[in-house]
Amino acid sequence: MNDPLAKVKGWFTGGGLLWPVLSLAALLAFNLAYQPAFFRVVIQDGHLYGTLVDVLNQGAKVMLLALGMTLVIGTGGVDLSVGSVMAITGALAALLVTTTALPFVAVLALCVLAGAALGAWNGLLVTRLRIQPIIATLILMVVGRGIAMLITDGQIVTFEHPTFVFFGNGHFLGLPFTVTIVALAFAATALLTRRTAIGLFIEAAGDNETASRFCGAPVRLVKVLVYAFSGVCAALAGLIATSNIKAADSSRVGELMELDAIFAVLVGGTALTGGRFTLVGSIVGALLIQTLTTTMYNLGMPPAIAPVPKAVVILLACLLQSPIFRAQLGGIFARRTTAE
């Protein structure tokens, strides 16, 4: 197993980062060939502008959601409620900045807390009542948008709060501020999961829950924490989405975002069965979707048709993760080599 060649081979067959990175590279190469303007980056007023920067900026929400979703899927669960949590926290933030004089940091803290509480509720349904994750989070997904509507009283709340507007539209170090948010969130998540035992517990819970419990791993606590973390990521994404349009549009914010996030995680190489996860893969997956979307827009494809290529990538990613499909692929290669 210490053979370096075997290690390299493992990257190719182990379903790790290779496929998502290759796909992303292929997509970028396609753009390089057909629309070189895709790579043009200009500096204006000390800020970088260009399609690549747009991809990072637009992809920030899905990257954030994907971070939380990766951990949830790592435990063998799934969180369908992130879109609704985005709507709730967005509505809450808009209400707080328009009706109270709270500093933005306090608003941010309250919204993050709200996201954590909503996520913890999902986690409790999953661990205490042992409801399947899809269904447990479906409840919040259905109710969440109603709650967001209640908060804003069915209106679209607009605001002009400068700090809140900066949160989703500002620039920092030449790049959109959202990139900084994602970078910080990623660094924190990576440190917490790879430098502490939490990552191990998450993978243990996803791999074999019963065995982990018998080993003394705090499976239930870890699961609740993971769902709460997903709620926090959704809260941040919700604030960005709300800040982007300077309004809380409860019926539309985060619509179908949960699917994009699951898609990013899956394409990134984290299997839906749990037990193993890759944060970098999910970020690459999120960038892949966003690049795909942006490329299609640049090619003049109507946004409504965008789901078709997305669906094809999902199904391909699914198939590539299926052991049976891999065996069939392997079979084809084996036959060829024996024929030679």
Place this chain on the structure above:
Amino acid sequence: MNRKLLPLLMTAGVLVALFVAASCMYPGFGSARVIANLFSDNAVLGIVAIGMTFVILSGGIDLSVGSVVACTTVVIATLVGQHHWHPLAAIGVALVLGTGFGWLQGGLIQRYELPAFLVTLGGMFLARGLAFVVNMESVGIRHGFYTAAQEFSLPLGGKAALSSAAMLFLALFVLGLIVAHLTVFGRNIYALGGSADSARLMGLPVARTRPAVYAVSGFCSALAGVAATLYTGSGNPAMGVGLELDAIAAVVIGGTLLTGGVGYLAGTLLGVLIFGTIQSALIFDGRLNSWWLRIAIGTLLLAFILLQRFLTRGPARGSAG
């Protein structure tokens, strides 16, 4: 046996309680006309939910239904409106396409042991995108046959009448009852949902049954699309967003276990009617907004899942003690 019927009785109780309460609160609610309209207004949801019941009974899930409904309406409207097909031919093509789409999804799930959740998620994106490829905008259907089918209704006495969409719903419901409870295919679905491994060991044709279940759901979605064109007189590629969630909610409220193998189609009918009753009551009230529907449905969903937990845990504890 009584234990299995208990969720069904609870659902029926909730429906009656809701209806009586609404009738007391809003004058004119407790009439045959409102009841008949419950079937007309919820025909699309009901037909989709019938297909979803089969899928959930088999232990799976189908997220693609809402998109398939939208795709069907657009295909029918485009074929009839722009290519001047006869509506019956267009409907036939749409039903075949829907069934084939479902069967393909089921085939992928069965053949490659993929999670149903993901495959149908892909199917959801695909069908939605294809609907927009067929036509970007809502298309009206103007055809003598369609107008006649839309205006055709079965008078029930007084002001009450069953619309053609409602009749489609009820006819499919009866057909569904027969398939679920009186055919070999129906028994196979229950067995598959109870335990796929046991079903295989008993020699049941699991490899054929699972794709067929998704084909049934695809057929129901396409038929729901037909009902939608009858109800609205148009095809709309943006129709039915979130319909899959409403359908799953109706099935669960109807007492069907999400783990598969346990449940009744009759419960789904009750679940759909509960959904419709809340919606009608909100419209009668006028002061409450439509988002209360989502909150009410979510709360009912939670309540029924908790009830299921309680019931399924019960027998296990009994046999152990």
